[in-house]
Amino acid sequence: MKVLVPVKRVIDYNVKVRVKADGSGVDLANVKMSMNPFDEIAVEEAIRLKEAGKADEIVVVSIGVKQAQETLRTALAMGADRAILVNAADDVHTDIEPLAVAKILAKVVEEEQPGLVLAGKQAIDNDMNATGQMLSALLGWSQGTFASELDIEGDKAVVTREVDGGLQTIKVSMPAIVTVDLRLNEPRYASLPNIMKAKKKPLDEKTAADYGVDVTPRLEIVSTTEPAARDAGIIVGSVDELVEKLKEAGAV
Amino acid sequence: MAVLLLAEVNNGELALDATAKAVTAAKSLGDVTVLAAGGTAAAAGEAAAKIDGVAKVLVAEDASLGHRLAESTAALIVSLAGDYEHIVAPATTDAKNVMPRVAALLDVMVISDASGVVDANTFERPIYAGNAVQTVKSNDAKKVITFRTSTFDAAGEGGSASVETVSAADNPGLSEWVEDKVAESDRPELTSAGVVVSGGRGVGSEEDFKLIEALADKLNAAVGASRAAVDSGYAPNDWQVGQTGKVVAPELYIAVGISGAIQHLAGMKDSKIIVAINKDEEAPIFQVADFGLVADLFEAVPALTEKLG
């Protein structure tokens, strides 16, 4: 079985986000970018399926600016076999909406015929939590979202999902889209020899036009602002003082 | 202008708080029709009919709609979509599973976790773990939206909407439910509680999380946790507060042994009063705290529990 893993290049999760003065978005020039943390978990899961003999090839794909090559190389260094970069934007500030990403991914799926797509549950930049579900809709496939456990049993996947009430287990027909949550696994770091080897692994370049997908956004950004700041608080000296302050504030 | 609102239904029961908050968000968009769907949903539909501002309720009961499987629920919503310009839901994990699928089937974008309504086409939503707020205008004919419940007040009761039955769409038969592991608790629900007490890695063990729970019980509070506490097995996953967990905005939030990573702040910084207890005076949680106490939690928490008695 072939596994397809879409990986997104996003601002590193440790970077302090700054809103651009003109309100057009978040400043991404000269900031550290990394693979979306959820996508590292998806790549790791694909590698584990391969190590367990349940997958034979891992293809990673990223849609965006040409710098997303670095993200794909990271996935190759972790253990993916092959990469596809779909150039869809020139400016690092341009991000492609989940609907357009899903449409491109649907075309990639048609070409590559994977048995499973493993995506992140959400990208930590726009926090849309949408792409996997949208891809699944476009393909008419089953979906297992927010997975914290995944077992492939023949032509079914058993997915344990993190939901508001706790955990839900469902069985979905393959081919399927599974989106991964934080506790599915702990992704490995790429070793230096594997980073070197990854440079020689195949990386195909395509454009959105090659797939005939219009990436014009459906949502127009009107403005981007800083959230309201909280007023500075105080440090209390003791538990007694804390109780007193809480009583004064009517909080207890 | 008409709005179809997917009610949050769990095992046949209406999750009133989440649904009523979404009703508040949706009211200004047009007449609100609530869809109660599930294996059983009639009682949920009756309950939804009493929410102020609901014009009509549709009840869809079918085995295929049980357990909120995305494929059958999305197919049902799409079969009804023709009559509505807005299709909305509270931003629960159930709705986040279903609504993007609905949007793609309708060839429109989804607007996830909207925290404000500017006009019928324009919405605010937090991005980058709440470090920025974006106002977006949809150019799609239909808008598919999930609303972040923590930023809307629940609509009251007193309505008496008419209730109709609709049939399920053809079940695509792509997935089946196996089991739920739901922790039973007498505590208030995390996303609607007035007080939340959360513990982090500093608590150190599942055993010692009892300290957090005891303080919570004293305050009739819900219990929350940081990701590190959940990952370490001190607390169950449904207690996680943050960018990728639950978003809460109680009257009082007490963070114990939590450093205050932005991913955690994303889930609680709209709380009215924030208290932080941490032994490290440099911990970033103190920057958002109204009242900070630099102390060892193993001394401070039992003392606080006692003194609040």
Ligand SMILES: Cc1cc2nc3c(=O)[nH]c(=O)nc-3n(C[C@H](O)[C@H](O)[C@H](O)COP(=O)(O)OP(=O)(O)OC[C@H]3O[C@@H](n4cnc5c(N)ncnc54)[C@H](O)[C@@H]3O)c2cc1C
């Ligand atoms: C309101 C709004 C307006 C916008 N307007 C514009 C605009 O005018 N122009 C513009 O270009 N962009 C625009 N964007 C940006 C674009 O919509 C975002 O890229 C989109 O919101 C992405 O959501 P997400 O990355 O959070 O996807 P999610 O659905 O949260 O991502 C989930 C998973 O999907 C996969 N995935 C997502 N994106 C990619 C990718 N590019 N390549 C590979 N895998 C991927 C990954 O596995 C990821 O973990 C706008 C965004 C918003 C929120």
Ligand SMILES: Cc1cc2nc3c(=O)[nH]c(=O)nc-3n(C[C@H](O)[C@H](O)[C@H](O)COP(=O)(O)OP(=O)(O)OC[C@H]3O[C@@H](n4cnc5c(N)ncnc54)[C@H](O)[C@@H]3O)c2cc1C
């Ligand atoms: C993609 C992604 C998503 C994430 N989503 C979330 C999320 O939704 N929610 C979330 O919480 N995190 C999330 N995180 C993780 C986040 O980055 C932090 O790692 C996490 O919040 C840290 O948890 P903590 O504060 O409990 O642990 P730590 O950062 O280890 O802090 C423990 C604190 O306890 C204090 N302490 C220790 N012992 C004592 C004592 N005896 N008395 C008093 N204080 C003590 C320490 O001083 C320290 O400040 C996410 C991370 C990523 C990459």
